[in-house]
Amino acid sequence: MSADIRRPPEGTDVGAPPRPPLREPAFRTLWLGDLAARSAHQITAFGLPLLVVTLLAGSGTQVGLVGAAQFVPVLAFSLLVGTWTARSSLRWILVTGNAARGVVLFGIGALAATDRLVFTTLLVGAFLIGSAAVLHDIGSQVTAPRLLDGDRLVAGNGLLQATTSVTQMAGPAAAGFIVQSAGASWAAVVTGALFCAAAMAMATLPARALRPATDRGDAPTIRAGLAYVWRSRPIRDLCVQSALFNLHEQAFATVFLVYGVRTLGLSGGLIGLVIGLGSVGALVGSLVAGRVGARLHLGRALTVSITVAALGLLLVPGLAAAGTATVLLGAGFVINGAALAVYNVLAVTVRQQVPPPVLLGAVTASYRIAAFGSLPVGALLGGVLADLAGATTAVWVVAVSLTVSSLLLYASPLRRAAQLSEVRALADTTTRKERSIRHGD
Template sequence: MLIGMPQSGDPSAAADDPVGSIEATEPTTARDAPRGSLWRDRNFITMWSGQALAQVGSQVTELAIPVLAVLLLHATEFEVGLLNAAAVAAFLVVGLPAGAWIDRMRKRRVMIWADAVRATALLTLPLLWWADLLEMWHLYAVALVVGIATVFFDVSYQSIIPSLVRENQIAEANGKLEATRELANISGPALGGWLIGLITAPFAILATVGTYITSLIALLLTRDHEQSRAPEDRAPILQEIGEGLRWVFGNELLRRIVGTTGISNFFNTMSFTLLPIFLLRELGLTPAAMGLIFSLGSIGGLAGAVATPHIVRWIGEARAIPVSAVAFSTVACLLPLAATFPAVAFPLLVVQGFIGSFTVLLYNITQVTFRQRITPPRLLGRMNASVRFCVWGVMPIAALLAGALGTWVGVVATMWIGAAGQLLSALCVVIGPFWTMRQLPDAQH
């Protein structure tokens, strides 16, 4: 499971927004948000409901596209690596400028356009399959387009929460959104496996198209309080990118979090890239069994989202970060171990997924809430984009390396390399000031 969740900044004037003509409601302020539980906040629930369905849909496609490549198009190890690299290449190529651009735009409207692009691109795959024209290069192209749209969506998604809820509700909002994401991780793969068996992988992707359209509609009905950023407050794009990077790397705690997240994601991507081949070819599992493993393992993520507030109160916010990092980096070794004990591979993979998801959610909710809390609103988009560039920008490189290593030394050996690398990732937060603190610092007003 990748860490550094989506999977914040200042907007531009509404007049600069190309979808301003279809704005459904006037913006409010976060101060107008209802007090108490966010389940009583109709505006938050509107956004949440669309995201809940979109998360389920994205899980269906995350299963359907690898199955389509491996079983229907008979992709090689290197082709699977290239496909995964295409899906995440955008974080390396446009991740940094995206943050600066997003800080000049309304986050919610960026998300609307991103949903429209993702739905349109994915729609081409079942159409090409139906016409008997689908080839691997089509998958690469669609993965690249969807990846670019996802960069803009995810940076905006992480940046929009402070403009929807009160400051003291940010942690609750992140917890609810991540709990929903994990519910989607539970139901989505199982639903995807069932749909693939029923209507084949290409047409299962249509379910994702429908959920992205639903998300788009929900976002149109959501209100936010983002204010226009004064033109004189804008600097040249490279200067603004540099400001975001300096903010992230000038803070020791953020710098260490980025180190652990980036190293873990690099080596986890090596394992994840070859996971479809590992499960479907090496272990001989069916797509339905593969989806069931993902679903059962993701129950741990839901439990982690629910348990995070209690664990943070018990051991402290700061200490929760190294504790969770040690746990998810250690349990990664169970993944390649399943090849050594094929008779118990299924339960072993479920246990690995459960513990990994639980601890990654504890880590993500804690560190993302900290990032959102200490970062000035005008820098939120660039902060999140800078972090994403560092922790997700390594993924296309890791995916290509996984494809090459899988061809050279084999799938299982490559996954052991990935597991060993993840063990090293925790050192950045284990060796540092987190153990001597209980609470992470607040913003300096």
């Protein structure tokens, strides 16, 4: 186990059990800042499209464009931001990513208050907010392993994943409540203030721990990050598995909307409730993974959890076919959410601990491109399949295909790695082998 833990901070009793992550002042500050940023992000993701409908009386296409504008920067800028994290202060990246979003929302609020907000301005604002979000998302993932050691990093990632789950549950409801009770302008101002609070928290992080990992002249290139992901077998297998799972899960979410309304006769509210139960499962799963994740057989836990997550969604059409009460359909989403949270916590920990520190940002960005890039493809494929085959057939096809694709890690040597030290050794071995083959050694 000692090979997986970085040198403890000065004054730490090496023989004592590791302190909980929230007792580390720097990580506690990161977590509080992330909580504020994630809360504001979820409110914004739901609130900006809501403004198109309620304030601008826009069309469905315009609603979709504003939603997409917040997502496109993930694909456009992640690789670039990943290289910045090696040659720039992580504290500066986190402060900028949150302060910029706050300023843009203050501007949207001012325009809304003076009846000068138009769709084009809102669309540009959504794109700018999405661009700044890339800074926070990659910066926070690179920052966490600078503040916590191996075992505590698993617990810390569990807390960060739990934050995401809670804000995903509460964000849409909070956005609707604020817009309805305070109006569009004040909703933008309140959300902007949350982002600014996150920026202020990030500004107090220790500068020494978050200084650039390398000199500007030695910073890794985008190509170096992509090459490492491809050559390192554990990272590559996790990346492919995550991309396939996200593609199928987004396809399932699209198909289930059609299936729920047209086949099961559910209302939009009931569909939202059933799917939303997955966030409850994710909260539980992330907290459990944070507590016991460091004691699990790492490869086995990754392999089993992603398969259980797939089986949870396969359970949904099975329960529906058996005539189960509507609310019980949520059991499948709860299982999916809990198991997927365990997988995510452990996969993020591997991705943070295995690459060389100087490549961490570039590797994180490359991984996110693959994982997020499959989402719109999955949504499109799900919609087309529902039209061609019908909703009932489509929901079964996607669920079965997801379950089959979740077995990928069973063919990976990663499943035999019990600890992070073994994953690192596997990554080093496969990386050297790839280089030897490439150079003809």
